Amino acid sequence: MSDPxxxxxxxxxxxxxxxxxxxxxxxxxxxxxxxxVLGFVxxxxxxxxxxxxxxxxxxxxxxxxxxxxxxxxxxxxxxxxIEELRRIRGREIGMIFQDPLTSLDPLMRxxxxxxxxxxxxVAVSRTEARARAVKLLEDVGIPAAAERVMxxxxxxxxxxxxxxxxxxxxxxxxxxxxxxEPTTALxxxxxxxxxxxxxxxxxxxxxxxxxxxxxxxxxxxxxxxVAVMYSGRxxxxxxxxxxxxxxxxPYSMGLMGSIPSLHAEHARLKQIPxxxxxxxxxxxxxxxxxRCERADARCxxxxxxxxxxxxxxxxxxxxxxxxxxEVAG
Amino acid sequence: MLAFLIRRLFEAALVMIVVxxxxxxxxxxxxxxxxxxxxxxxxxxxxxxxxxELGLNDPLxxxxxxxxxxxxxxxxxxxxxFREPVVNLLGQRMPAxxxxxxxxxxxxxxxxxxxxxxxxxxxxxxxxRVIMAGxxxxxxxxxxxxxxxxxxxxxxxxxWLPSYGRGETTSFFGLWQTGLLTSGGLxxxxxxxxxxxxxxxxxxxxxxxxxxxxxxxxxxxRFGRARGLTNRAIYxxxxxxxxxxxxxxxxxxxxxxxxxxxxxxxxxxxWPGMGLLFIQSVQFADIPIMAAYLLLSAVIFVxxxxxxxxxxxxxxxxxxxxxxx
Ligand SMILES: Nc1ncnc2c1ncn2[C@@H]1O[C@H](COP(=O)(O)OP(=O)(O)OP(=O)(O)O)[C@@H](O)[C@H]1O
Ligand SMILES: [Mg+2]
Numbered sequence: 001m002s003d004p005x006x007x008x009x010x011x012x013x014x015x016x017x018x019x020x021x022x023x024x025x026x027x028x029x030x031x032x033x034x035x036x037v038l039g040f041v042x043x044x045x046x047x048x049x050x051x052x053x054x055x056x057x058x059x060x061x062x063x064x065x066x067x068x069x070x071x072x073x074x075x076x077x078x079x080x081x082i083e084e085l086r087r088i089r090g091r092e093i094g095m096i097f098q099d100p101l102t103s104l105d106p107l108m109r110x111x112x113x114x115x116x117x118x119x120x121x122v123a124v125s126r127t128e129a130r131a132r133a134v135k136l137l138e139d140v141g142i143p144a145a146a147e148r149v150m151x152x153x154x155x156x157x158x159x160x161x162x163x164x165x166x167x168x169x170x171x172x173x174x175x176x177x178x179x180x181e182p183t184t185a186l187x188x189x190x191x192x193x194x195x196x197x198x199x200x201x202x203x204x205x206x207x208x209x210x211x212x213x214x215x216x217x218x219x220x221x222x223x224x225x226v227a228v229m230y231s232g233r234x235x236x237x238x239x240x241x242x243x244x245x246x247x248x249x250p251y252s253m254g255l256m257g258s259i260p261s262l263h264a265e266h267a268r269l270k271q272i273p274x275x276x277x278x279x280x281x282x283x284x285x286x287x288x289x290x291r292c293e294r295a296d297a298r299c300x301x302x303x304x305x306x307x308x309x310x311x312x313x314x315x316x317x318x319x320x321x322x323x324x325x326e327v328a329g
Numbered sequence: 330m331l332a333f334l335i336r337r338l339f340e341a342a343l344v345m346i347v348v349x350x351x352x353x354x355x356x357x358x359x360x361x362x363x364x365x366x367x368x369x370x371x372x373x374x375x376x377x378x379x380x381x382e383l384g385l386n387d388p389l390x391x392x393x394x395x396x397x398x399x400x401x402x403x404x405x406x407x408x409x410x411f412r413e414p415v416v417n418l419l420g421q422r423m424p425a426x427x428x429x430x431x432x433x434x435x436x437x438x439x440x441x442x443x444x445x446x447x448x449x450x451x452x453x454x455x456x457x458r459v460i461m462a463g464x465x466x467x468x469x470x471x472x473x474x475x476x477x478x479x480x481x482x483x484x485x486x487x488x489w490l491p492s493y494g495r496g497e498t499t500s501f502f503g504l505w506q507t508g509l510l511t512s513g514g515l516x517x518x519x520x521x522x523x524x525x526x527x528x529x530x531x532x533x534x535x536x537x538x539x540x541x542x543x544x545x546x547x548x549x550x551r552f553g554r555a556r557g558l559t560n561r562a563i564y565x566x567x568x569x570x571x572x573x574x575x576x577x578x579x580x581x582x583x584x585x586x587x588x589x590x591x592x593x594x595x596x597x598x599x600w601p602g603m604g605l606l607f608i609q610s611v612q613f614a615d616i617p618i619m620a621a622y623l624l625l626s627a628v629i630f631v632x633x634x635x636x637x638x639x640x641x642x643x644x645x646x647x648x649x650x651x652x653x654x
Contacts, residue, residue, distance in 0.1 A: 028606035056555060057495070058551070058554055058555060086554075086557050086558075086559065087557060088557070089554065089555055089556065089557035090555065090557030090558075091557055093557040094555065094556070095552075097548060097551065097555070099548055099559070101551055102547065102548035102549060103548050103552040104549055104552070105549045105553070105567050105571070106549070106571070106645075106646075106647060107570050107571055107644065107646065108567070108570075108646060116558065116562060116566070117556045117557075117558065120556070120558055120559065121557060121558055122563070152646040152647070154646070154647050165552070168556060169555070169556070171556070172556075172557070317372055
């Protein structure tokens with residue numbers, strides 16, 4: 001297997017607060033291979049977005065990467081200068097945010113926003129950048145692209161705007177795209193189109209994608225592997241089919257319960273009681289242990305590391321190894 | 330666009346008519362034009378004759394229409410004190426005030442916007458704290474005090490700049506006396522312009538700063554950063570431009586304020602502008618000048634408002650759409 005395009009090792013992100021640092025990302029490691037779509041799922045506040053912003057170097061103070069390393073094609077990028085990081089953003093790693101309605105500068109024609117992005121990263125003339133801008137709009141499926149470059153963002157619908165956002169993120173042909181809930185703000189009818197578009201574009205261009213979402217359906221549709229996050233850690237990672245069908249971590253099992261249609265017997269799983277602990281009150285051992293039916297004394301004091309468990313890799317002392325029925329017992 | 334302009338012009342005309350009625354009321358009822366114009370020992374018959382001649386016996390509505398009609402032809406009557414047509418007096422004084430206001434505005438905008446941008450970007454730097462503390466002084470010290478302090482420092486103590494008057498002026502076709510073409514005239518402008526513009530400078534700066542901080546938090550700025558745009562593009566092409574609509578609104582009103590209410594500064598610096606003329610006319614109850622000044626101020630504000638509205642449309646495509654609809 002070839003080297004991963006993006007490799008994150010033991011990433012740690014902390015927020016400096018008056019009462020000491022809050023560890024929001026704690027020891028996250030994963031590899032993203034060329035052409036691969038790696039999904040990130042987990043409850044709100046699990047640290048999915050923060051992982052993405054850390055990779056692209058956009059964490060706002062008081063947040064800070066305080067440990068670990070991020071490598072892009074083998075080269076460390078987590079401690080580059082501001083200017084070096086800027087050149088990587090858009091050019092090597094692109095990012096798409098949740099809300100297409102607010103992601104575009106309302107006062108600038110979308111063509112100019114595209115041209116500006118292209119010229120920032122690629123040594124081309126304005127005319128050529130303009131031709132590329134039209135081509136990009138065509139690629140993302142905007143009708144009459146040659147005329148639409150002159151339009152302002154408010155002249156597009158939400159779905160069309162998200163297509164423009166995708167065109168902008170792809171403008172300088174990055175190798176990695178971080179898509180943070182790219183469809184959450186859109187109408188259900190449009191969501192599937194945008195996901196299909198993302199899938200098509202990234203596979204055509206051989207781009208690797210970090211796809212952050214709450215929607216397991218979306219993951220099942222386009223991701224190759226999926227990472228389940230909980231309290232700033234990856235608790236399980238593996239091929240989508242395996243994580244969905246045979247999750248090893250009790251938390252993943254609970255999550256998969258939210259998509260009964262994918263796997264009928266999970267429909268019987270009850271909702272996970274309780275909620276994710278706040279960063280200020282993290283338990284000593286496994287962060288999920290207070291909500292876990294399988295937790296024992298060890299789980300409360302010792303933190304499990306990621307290890308191969310059945311088909312996937314998970315961080316649990318008592319992984320669900322064979323059938324779902326075991327949970328009940 | 331054209332329909333919008335016409336509508337706006339119509340609204341402006343309405344505002345002007347209301348102001349004209351107020352000015353007329355002032356003109357007609359506050360002063361007594363007859364006793365101001367005849368000598369002490371004029372007979373009652375002479376007074377009545379003058380009254381008839383001035384049209385003061387006509388119905389009020391006719392008098393008011395007459396007043397507005399004459400105003401439209403720049404006929405604001407004769408000053409009681411100077412015995413000269415008011416329009417000539419204002420015409421002589423206007424260049425001084427407009428030049429002062431223009432330089433003060435340039436000073437306020439030219440320094441206020443960059444400082445606002447800087448302090449908006451570098452929210453907590455040491456320099457930002459110094460600037461913000463300094464701007465508090467600018468807001469809280471009264472204008473006359475700033476003027477006097479500046480005179481004391483730069484004119485009396487250091488002898489760098491003149492303390493009063495316009496200095497040397499040159500004439501444009503006998504119509505416009507300008508102080509902008511001679512070094513003496515320019516030097517004379519410095520202290521009054523700084524005094525007049527200082528408050529506006531701090532206002533513009535604080536507004537630009539808060540708008541910048543607001544805009545820098547938006548998603549499109551974040552997305553711009555995620556695309557690797559340079560700081561220059563982020564700060565100026567995107568952030569600053571998005572702050573302009575509210576900033577221009579305030580600047581428009583403030584320029585009007587500078588022109589119409591330069592009275593204090595003109596008094597402190599004995600600046601021979603309209604403000605000084607106005608203050609003298611108040612002392613002498615010189616009603617025609619006051620009425621004309623009121624009308625002129627209204628014209629200035631209405632015009633600036635119109636300019637601001639047009640600038641909005643040039644800046645923000647969403648407003649253009651709203652206007653077209
Ligand atoms: N400025 C901040 N100060 C302190 N904590 C923060 C700050 N910003 C984010 N966090 C914390 O970081 C953690 C991770 O947040 P993140 O936005 O990555 O969650 P997420 O998994 O993307 O959630 P969602 O699904 O709601 O988008 C959260 O617990 C949040 O409270
Ligand atoms: Mg998020």
